[in-house]
Amino acid sequence: MSRVAQRTKKTLLSAVALLVIAGGGAGLWLHNDSPSNKSTVVSSQSTVAKPAPTTQISYKGENGQNALVLLKKHAQVQTKSSSIGDYVTSINGNDGGGSKYWIFYVNGQESQVGASAYVTKNSDQIEWKLQ
Numbered sequence: 001m002s003r004v005a006q007r008t009k010k011t012l013l014s015a016v017a018l019l020v021i022a023g024g025g026a027g028l029w030l031h032n033d034s035p036s037n038k039s040t041v042v043s044s045q046s047t048v049a050k051p052a053p054t055t056q057i058s059y060k061g062e063n064g065q066n067a068l069v070l071l072k073k074h075a076q077v078q079t080k081s082s083s084i085g086d087y088v089t090s091i092n093g094n095d096g097g098g099s100k101y102w103i104f105y106v107n108g109q110e111s112q113v114g115a116s117a118y119v120t121k122n123s124d125q126i127e128w129k130l131q
Helices: 003-030 067-074
Strands: 056-060 077-082 085-091 102-106 125-130
Touching: 056 067, 067 077, 067 085, 067 102, 067 125, 085 102, 085 125
Parallel strands: none
Antiparallel strands: 056 125, 077 085, 102 125
16 A cells, blocks of 8 residues: 555544544533433444345356255255255245245256255256245
8 A cells, every 4th residue: 555545544544533532522412411410322333234145056066966065065054854855945044935945956957856866067057046
């Protein structure tokens, strides 16, 4: 970083710090109107935007690995067992809210077998979509 940029950064940080200190003092002074001289501190809460929920994920196949094992390498996954095998109920915390379900595709085509039964190849493109 250049000296001018460093100096500008320091100046901006100093100005922000001064405003925070001055603003906090003014806030205490404005809210200090009780007869007993008690101060009321007003705190602000910042909200951080949550990232959009995962609705699609894709990855390359790996010779000899099944699609479910690979999915678990790339995302946080929850599954349920059924008589025909495990099925994915949630990827990265998104369960579809009960109206959508995770479906997986191999090379652009919906798979005809479960993810744990599909053994991938290096040339495969695996994609999961919440539909």
